[in-house]
Amino acid sequence: MxxxxxxxxxxxxxxxxxxxxxxxxxxxxxxxxxxxxxxxxxxxxxxxxxxxxxxxxxxxxxxxxxxxxxxxxxxxxxxxxxDPVRGGFGIIQKLKWQIELRKLYLNELKEKIKVEKEKTELRL
Ligand SMILES: [Zn+2]
Known part of the structure; x- marks a missing residue:
């Protein structure tokens, strides 16, 4: 060799x-x-x-x-x-779901900010 x-x-x-x-x-x-x-x-x-x-x-x-x-x-x-049932597709589904949850949370926060801004403007 x-x-x-x-x-x-x-x-x-x-x-x-x-x-x-x-x-x-x-x-x-x-x-x-x-x-x-x-x-x-x-x-x-x-x-x-x-x-x-x-x-x-x-x-x-x-x-x-x-x-x-x-x-x-x-x-x-x-x-x-x-994940022996969904493999990589399962990971993508999970990530999409996490993105959707964070979008909902972000919208909730934006709405709270908007309400607080309106309250502040009314006081001024
Ligand atoms: Zn080798």
Missing amino acids: DASRVNVNRAPCALCTTKNKRCPKNCEFAPYFPAEKLGEFESAHKLFGTPNIMKMMRLVSEDENKGMLASSILMEGDAWKK
């Missing part, structure tokens, strides 16, 4: 660990799925399957887009782990 191709400076990436294979020094997935992301990657692996994640990553050409795709894959995996 060529020793220069074996990774000696860092832990094997999450993808190679999941596939139970050696992580080469120049592993194409290591920058996007470092060892620290193993837990998140395992969730994504359960959702998409590692071969599909590899296919998706290889379809994207630019590094910047690969980074965004890797983040999306990890976030989706995490979302489905937390």
